[in-house]
Amino acid sequence: MDSRLLKGVPVRDAVLEELRAKLTSAPRSPGLAVVLIGEDPASQVYVRHKEKGCEKLGLHHVTHRLPPTTSTDEALALVADLNNDPAIDGILVQLPLPSGIDQDRVLQAVDPAKDVDGFHPDNLGRLVSGRPRFVPCTPKGILRLLAHYHISTVGRRVAVVGRSVIVGRPLALLLNLKGEGGDATVTMCHSRTPDLAGALKDCDLIIAAMGVPRALGPDVIPEGSVVIDVGINRITDPTHPKGTRLVGDADSEALMGHAAALTPVPGGVGPMTIAMLLENTCEAMARNEGWHGLG
Numbered sequence: 001m002d003s004r005l006l007k008g009v010p011v012r013d014a015v016l017e018e019l020r021a022k023l024t025s026a027p028r029s030p031g032l033a034v035v036l037i038g039e040d041p042a043s044q045v046y047v048r049h050k051e052k053g054c055e056k057l058g059l060h061h062v063t064h065r066l067p068p069t070t071s072t073d074e075a076l077a078l079v080a081d082l083n084n085d086p087a088i089d090g091i092l093v094q095l096p097l098p099s100g101i102d103q104d105r106v107l108q109a110v111d112p113a114k115d116v117d118g119f120h121p122d123n124l125g126r127l128v129s130g131r132p133r134f135v136p137c138t139p140k141g142i143l144r145l146l147a148h149y150h151i152s153t154v155g156r157r158v159a160v161v162g163r164s165v166i167v168g169r170p171l172a173l174l175l176n177l178k179g180e181g182g183d184a185t186v187t188m189c190h191s192r193t194p195d196l197a198g199a200l201k202d203c204d205l206i207i208a209a210m211g212v213p214r215a216l217g218p219d220v221i222p223e224g225s226v227v228i229d230v231g232i233n234r235i236t237d238p239t240h241p242k243g244t245r246l247v248g249d250a251d252s253e254a255l256m257g258h259a260a261a262l263t264p265v266p267g268g269v270g271p272m273t274i275a276m277l278l279e280n281t282c283e284a285m286a287r288n289e290g291w292h293g294l295g
């Protein structure tokens, strides 16, 4: 069987192109503020990708880089300023925060109307009730990717491996909602799932969001299933010029010819996450301005 590669880059480009065209008639540029605290190397890279996305789309954007010694109160003061800044429609607090900062307090301080990541309890609660305001970017990007490649979720058995509040849990909720993009029968797995292969056995769509490099191979992934690989893991690889490389949670090499389709890492879900962040920021501006140009 030839495995189909579900690339995210062309889908991201199409999303951005569509947004760019719509924004030509917008009342003003949407504004995104990124709060980056500490020196986590992966966070620095993600924020750079987000900045590049804003530049591509011509969004007003500002990144606040704070040292790892920042206190919870200092982070809260910055969030309060951004909440009151009328040029800022979306606030993104890059996670993880350094261990000395109360992450929950900072995330809950973000105005839910500017919470373009969709992590505020108010927005998560709306998601549970089936009336989402901001849908978390990675789950939203996965659904958009599936729609682009005409992979329906309706009536399908889907397994989500990983139950984080950022990816697995909101994704499982979305897949469970009534209507297109949902209507799936969802199995949620996590580190305490005793028999992963048994849990995945009858599923034809598997979404891996575990953060464990190449953990899912042909021994647990059913033949002919579709695999969406959310994981981004850096592993050492002496054959690579940098000595390291990125791999997903799925063992993509072993799954070639076994899975019907899978997303590459990098270049699969990651680009979609950024596209959805920019889309959520545009939606926030549209709501603030009472503008209906996004459709």
Ligand SMILES: NC(=O)c1ccc[n+]([C@@H]2O[C@H](COP(=O)([O-])OP(=O)(O)OC[C@H]3O[C@@H](n4cnc5c(N)ncnc54)[C@H](OP(=O)(O)O)[C@@H]3O)[C@@H](O)[C@H]2O)c1
Residues within 6 Å of the ligand: 138, 161, 162, 163, 164, 165, 166, 167, 168, 189, 190, 191, 192, 193, 196, 209, 210, 211, 212, 215, 230, 231, 232, 233, 269, 270, 271, 273
């Ligand atoms: N592509 C993107 O845009 C994007 C966005 C966000 C995250 N990511 C990547 O996605 C991965 C997951 O991120 P996250 O923030 O969701 O991670 P996380 O908060 O660490 O959550 C990992 C989840 O996986 C479960 N898990 C861990 N080992 C497992 C195993 N052996 N079998 C079954 N379940 C297992 C954990 O179970 P417990 O709950 O029992 O601990 C937990 O629910 C990471 O590699 C991250 O870098 C990518």
